[in-house]
Amino acid sequence: MLQQPAPTNVPLGLYLHIPFCRKRCKFCYFRVYTDKNARDVEQYVTGLMKELELYAATSYIGRRNLDYVYFGGGTPSYLSAKQLIEVFAGIKARMNWEKPQEVTFECEPGTLQRPKLEVLRELGVTRLSLGIENFQDRILEINGRAHRSPEIFKAYGWCKELGFDQINIDLIAGMVGETWDNWKDCIKKTIEISPESITIYQMELPYNTVFSRDMHKPESEGTPDFADWPTKRAWMQYAVDELKAHGYDQSSAYTLVKRNAKVSFVYRDALWHGADLIGSGVASFGHLGGMHVQNLDQWEDYLGALEAGRLPFHPCSHAR
Numbered sequence: 001m002l003q004q005p006a007p008t009n010v011p012l013g014l015y016l017h018i019p020f021c022r023k024r025c026k027f028c029y030f031r032v033y034t035d036k037n038a039r040d041v042e043q044y045v046t047g048l049m050k051e052l053e054l055y056a057a058t059s060y061i062g063r064r065n066l067d068y069v070y071f072g073g074g075t076p077s078y079l080s081a082k083q084l085i086e087v088f089a090g091i092k093a094r095m096n097w098e099k100p101q102e103v104t105f106e107c108e109p110g111t112l113q114r115p116k117l118e119v120l121r122e123l124g125v126t127r128l129s130l131g132i133e134n135f136q137d138r139i140l141e142i143n144g145r146a147h148r149s150p151e152i153f154k155a156y157g158w159c160k161e162l163g164f165d166q167i168n169i170d171l172i173a174g175m176v177g178e179t180w181d182n183w184k185d186c187i188k189k190t191i192e193i194s195p196e197s198i199t200i201y202q203m204e205l206p207y208n209t210v211f212s213r214d215m216h217k218p219e220s221e222g223t224p225d226f227a228d229w230p231t232k233r234a235w236m237q238y239a240v241d242e243l244k245a246h247g248y249d250q251s252s253a254y255t256l257v258k259r260n261a262k263v264s265f266v267y268r269d270a271l272w273h274g275a276d277l278i279g280s281g282v283a284s285f286g287h288l289g290g291m292h293v294q295n296l297d298q299w300e301d302y303l304g305a306l307e308a309g310r311l312p313f314h315p316c317s318h319a320r
Contacts (some may be wrong), residue, residue, distance in 0.1 A: 001289045002058040002311075011270045016048060017281025018086075019074040022111065026144035026210040027175070027203060031076045031297055033282035041079070043303065044282075045087060050306045051280045052094040060289065061278065066095055068102045068266045068275075071265055077107040081119040088123045102126050102266035109155040110147035117158050127166040128159055129199070135189045135313040139177045144210065166196045166263050173235040174203035174227035176211070182233045191246045197257045197265075198248070200239055202232040278289065281314075 020041060021032045036044070055061045069091070079087065091097060104127045105120055120128070130152070132142055137148045159167050171186060190198060203226055205212055211224050227235070240250060248256040257263045271277060271287060279286025282298035294314045296302045305312035 011275040013068040017284040018076040020078040022146040029206040077111040078185040112155040168197040174232040
């Protein structure tokens with residue numbers, strides 16, 4: 001499929017998976033690593049750039065302009081400012097980065113410093129997405145989050161001062177230890193800091209999370225104490241109602257945006273309408289020519305394929 005001529009009327013996006021984290025959240029089911037050293041990070045970034053070179057050499061991708069770029073993880077903000085400069089330069093050297101409509105960058109508050117945010121602003125990031133999840137330190141600790149509330153407010157303040165086009169915050173309804181009182185307080189604090197957009201997830205428990213693994217240990221005390229689905233749906237509805245009453249409109253089933261603000265979700269909306277997406281990085285998913293594709297999901301396999309000069313598609317993918 002990648003040897004077909006490039007389409008002339010299909011937007012093209014790029015997703016880069018940065019799989020490094022300070023800690024693994026107990027509810028996380030993504031491909032992330034907490035045990036990699038500086039040499040590993042360098043090796044992975046080199047692999048990412050090789051992957052983009054291989055894509056750029058195909059007739060289907062070629063020199064098509066990038067309409068949107070999304071840095072996800074893991075924790076993209078785990079990278080240093082120097083590494084981020086090198087990654088952005090590497091992408092621009094290999095892909096046609098004229099002027100993407102949107103450049104989204106996910107952040108964990110505890111990995112941010114003002115100089116790093118200044119670099120991201122200069123590099124052209126248009127939307128920062130802060131993985132706040134909850135404002136209460138006890139709940140953050142129980143669920144394995146690396147950051148705490150002082151880091152949230154410090155990082156958010158820097159983001160506002162630097163004037164990013166759009167700041168999105170993520171919340172999770174139904175984390176272990178969550179209560180009605182705490183959830184109401186989270187929504188109150190969200191309204192107070194007034195981000196341009198808010199994404200609210202409902203807690204899930206896939207099989208490969210730390211919580212799920214611990215449930216099957218002999219000494220396990222059973223299922224963690226987190227809310228059932230009716231409660232999570234009630235919390236979600238409460239959040240929607242409160243935010244609408246304070247100047248937000250619902251943009252999707254799980255996203256709210258500040259009323260009359262110039263905000264957008266090009267990444268989301270383009271994919272909903274069939275855009276192409278290069279999914280780069282270990283275990284990443286993409287969408288090319290109407291087909292969903294996935295990369296190899298193990299570190300050694302992913303990098304090994306690239307070292308051999310092959311795009312690291314999972315055997316179930318057919319985008320070659």
